Structure formats: C-alpha cells, structure tokens
Amino acid sequence: MSKVLITIDGKGFLADSEKTVLEVARENHIYIPTLCNLEGIKPQGSCRICTCMIDGRMMTACTTPVNNGMVVVTKTDELDKLRSKIVELLFAEGNHFCPACERSGNCELQALAYLYKIMVPEFDYIFPNRDVDATHPKLILDHNRCILCKRCIRRKKEAENPTWFVFENRGNHVKINFDHELTADMDDEMAQKAMDTCPVGAIIRKEKGYDVPIGRRKYDLHPIGSDIEGKE
Amino acid sequence: MSKPIVATTSLAGCFGCHMSLLDIDERILDLFDLVEFNKSPIDDIKTFTKECDIGIIEGGCCNSENVHVLQEFRKHCKTLVVIGECAIMGGLPAMRNNVAPISECLEEAYLNCVSVQANEEKIIPNDDELPMILDKVYPCHEVVKIDYFIPGCAPRADLIWNALVALVTGNEMELPYEVLKYD
Ligand code: SF4
Ligand code: SF4
Numbered sequence: 001m002s003k004v005l006i007t008i009d010g011k012g013f014l015a016d017s018e019k020t021v022l023e024v025a026r027e028n029h030i031y032i033p034t035l036c037n038l039e040g041i042k043p044q045g046s047c048r049i050c051t052c053m054i055d056g057r058m059m060t061a062c063t064t065p066v067n068n069g070m071v072v073v074t075k076t077d078e079l080d081k082l083r084s085k086i087v088e089l090l091f092a093e094g095n096h097f098c099p100a101c102e103r104s105g106n107c108e109l110q111a112l113a114y115l116y117k118i119m120v121p122e123f124d125y126i127f128p129n130r131d132v133d134a135t136h137p138k139l140i141l142d143h144n145r146c147i148l149c150k151r152c153i154r155r156k157k158e159a160e161n162p163t164w165f166v167f168e169n170r171g172n173h174v175k176i177n178f179d180h181e182l183t184a185d186m187d188d189e190m191a192q193k194a195m196d197t198c199p200v201g202a203i204i205r206k207e208k209g210y211d212v213p214i215g216r217r218k219y220d221l222h223p224i225g226s227d228i229e230g231k232e
Numbered sequence: 233m234s235k236p237i238v239a240t241t242s243l244a245g246c247f248g249c250h251m252s253l254l255d256i257d258e259r260i261l262d263l264f265d266l267v268e269f270n271k272s273p274i275d276d277i278k279t280f281t282k283e284c285d286i287g288i289i290e291g292g293c294c295n296s297e298n299v300h301v302l303q304e305f306r307k308h309c310k311t312l313v314v315i316g317e318c319a320i321m322g323g324l325p326a327m328r329n330n331v332a333p334i335s336e337c338l339e340e341a342y343l344n345c346v347s348v349q350a351n352e353e354k355i356i357p358n359d360d361e362l363p364m365i366l367d368k369v370y371p372c373h374e375v376v377k378i379d380y381f382i383p384g385c386a387p388r389a390d391l392i393w394n395a396l397v398a399l400v401t402g403n404e405m406e407l408p409y410e411v412l413k414y415d
Contacts, residue, residue, distance in 0.1 A: 098414035099385035
C-alpha cells in the first residue's frame with residue numbers, strides 16, 4: 001500500500017492511498033460528522049453530512065479517496081451551517097417525536113442536532129402519513145423515524161448474508177421493509193444487531209427500550225464525536 | 233428602571249414545562265426580584281392587565297381557544313418565547329396529525345374506544361361553548377411569529393433559567409451541552 005501526504009485542518013498526515021478522507025481523519029482523531037456512514041460497510045455518500053472542503057471544493061469525506069497533496073478543511077462556519085440544515089430538513093421531513101422515542105439519547109440524528117444546537121428547524125414540518133409495522137416477533141419498524149440512509153440494507157449485503165432489509169417503492173414513496181420469512185427465527189442478538197445498525201429509532205427491538213435512565217444515555221453528557229475528536 | 237413584565241400560558245401542553253420552570257428551585261425568588269408576572273397560571277391572573285415584555289408559551293395549538301390565546305400573547309407581548317417540544321413541533325398531541333383525520337380521532341375517543349362505556353347516545357361533544365378542535369395540531373410558529381425556541385420535554389430548568397436571564401439582561405444565552413435536550 002503506498003503512502004500519500006495530505007493536509008487536514010492545517011496539519012500534515014501520512015496516509016494509506018487506499019483510504020478515504022473520512023478514514024484518515026478518524027485515524028488521526030479528527031471528527032467529521034457522519035450519518036449514513038457506518039464503519040465496516042461501503043460508504044455511499046447520500047446524507048452529505050460529512051461534506052468538507054477538499055482541494056477547495058465541497059465533497060463528501062466518506063467517499064473521497066485521499067490523494068497526494070490533498071488539502072482538506074473539515075470545519076468552517078459555512079460547512080457547519082450546511083450540515084445543520086441537513087439535520088433540520090430530516091427533522092421536518094419525518095415524524096420525530098423524540099420524547100416518545102425508544103432511541104432518544106442514543107440517536108445519531110438527535111445527537112447531531114444537539115451538536116449544532118438546533119433549537120427549531122427552519123423548515124415547516126411535513127407530518128407525512130407513515131405507518132408502524134409491528135408484525136414481526138422481534139422487531140418494530142417505525143417508518144416515521146426512518147431517514148432512508150440504507151445502513152440496514154447495506155450492512156447485510158456486505159456481510160454476504162441474504163439481505164434482510166430492502167427498499168420498496170420509488171422516489172417519494174420509498175420505504176424500507178424486511179423479509180419476514182428470512183428473519184422469522186431471528187434471535188435477540190440478531191435483533192439487537194439490526195437495531196444497532198440503524199442510526200435512528202426506525203428499527204426497534206420489541207419489549208425493550210427506555211432501559212437506560214435519562215442522564216446516562218450515550219449522548220446525554222458527551223457530544224457525538226467526542227470519543228474521536230482530540231483523543232490520542 | 234421598572235421590572236420586565238412576564239406572561240405565561242399552557243396551550244396544548246401538559247403543564248410539564250411550567251413544572252420545569254418551578255424546578256429552578258430557590259432561584260424562583262431571584263426571578264420574582266427580576267421580573268413581574270402578569271397573565272399566568274403562576275399568579276392566576278386570567279387576562280392581560282398590562283402590556284408585557286416577555287410571553288412564555290407552552291404547548292402547541294390543537295383548538296380554536298389555543299389559537300386565540302396565542303394571538304392575544306402576540307398582541308400583548310414584545311417577545312414571545314415558546315418552551316417545550318409541543319410548542320415547537322406539536323409534540324405528543326401532534327401524533328394524531330399523521331394518523332387519522334380528526335373525525336376518526338373523535339369517533340375513536342368518544343364512540344369506538346374500548347374504554348368508552350357511558351356514551352349510550354353516541355354523542356361527540358360539539359357545543360358552541362366548546363373550542364373547535366383543529367384539523368391538526370400546529371406548532372406555535374406556524375400560527376404567529378415566535379422569537380425564541382427552548383426545546384425539551386420538558387426543557388431542563390437550567391435551560392429555561394438561562395433563557396430568562398439572557399432575555400432580561402440582554403446578554404447572550406448560556407447553552408451548555410447537557411441542558412439542550414429534546415426529551
Ligand atoms: S429517531 Fe432520533 S430524532 Fe427521531 S424521534 Fe427518535 S430520538 Fe428523535
Ligand atoms: S431503517 Fe434505519 S438504517 Fe434502515 S434506512 Fe431507515 S434509518 Fe437507515
């Protein structure tokens with residue numbers, strides 16, 4: 001693997017040429033916010049939260065491979081504003097009733113909203129008509145909270161297992177669904193794995209939830225990314 | 233200088249945000265030193281008797297009375313602050329927004345629900361004296377202009393306190409990470 005020299009936020013780093021900007025930043029304890037990205041699955045760059053200035057252009061860090069001499073800026077007021085607007089759009093576009101959500105306090109979308117100190121989305125709430133599928137013995141699928149990041153679908157594909165989750169419909173009507181036959185004998189561990197793959201509360205384990213008290217959940221006291229940023 | 237005058241109300245909320253306001257503990261004494269209350273459940277003044285500087289609103293708009301009160305607040309308060317998820321995005325009452333048309337919600341509540349036992353004449357309340365239920369629950373800022381938003385369910389007492397202090401002193405609001413939460 002050959003090495004390249006890249007500059008991130010003014011500091012030079014030697015990086016494997018096969019890595020992406022996001023991976024190199026993470027290795028070097030620089031936090032770039034992500035949402036549709038999950039370590040271990042192929043990035044698709046759809047949520048655009050990880051947009052950085054790369055060689056003077058706005059590009060997604062999760063899909064851009066590093067290059068010799070590349071200059072990356074991960075944080076500017078403009079970038080943060082764009083990122084926060086994406087989060088606001090996602091809140092306005094779904095039905096996110098955080099106070100009644102099992103995922104609250106452990107949700108990546110909500111954690112990003114806290115990071116950007118969003119008091120209210122700039123956009124009008126759509127209140128789309130979406131349903132909740134609770135027919136599966138182990139899982140609940142709450143379409144109200146799904147941000148269509150495709151993490152659930154992509155993870156299984158990568159692991160070369162049969163895909164549990166699929167997209168159905170097109171465009172505006174697209175929603176996730178899953179194979180009830182394939183997942184009929186899903187155990188608790190597999191159900192937990194499916195839930196953990198989802199960044200939000202769209203895939204929820206049945207008969208589980210609200211088991212960590214407020215104040216002790218993942219993002220109650222520590223902002224998202226604080227386990228990466230500045231840690232040596 | 234005379235003290236700033238504050239009014240508060242709860243629309244389609246549960247009074248949890250007002251409870252959270254009381255949760256500022258002994259700072260409530262400082263608050264009474266800092267401001268004067270007008271229309272508010274805190275002093276039980278029912279109608280505006282003065283023009284106010286700060287109006288604090290809990291809850292969204294689910295009926296015509298909520299809309300009326302909210303418009304009165306906009307008329308009589310220089311600055312309007314909404315507190316809590318219900319005021320900001322409709323909150324739990326707004327869970328009906330995407331589920332069923334209002335007629336179905338009323339039928340479920342008064343006719344079909346398993347716990348309905350005593351409504352033999354199948355009456356859905358519809359008296360002129362009662363406020364009209366709106367087709368949806370609306371966030372306050374979709375009804376009148378709102379100046380500031382304080383999220384939480386209920387907003388942490390410290391967040392409400394910091395907001396009030398900032399408004400009264402004119403300084404920028406302190407916003408530590410752990411006090412800004414949506415639940
Ligand atoms: S999925 Fe996240 S943002 Fe959506 S309601 Fe649940 S906690 Fe809130
Ligand atoms: S269910 Fe979760 S992981 Fe799957 S697309 Fe929706 S938000 Fe993404």
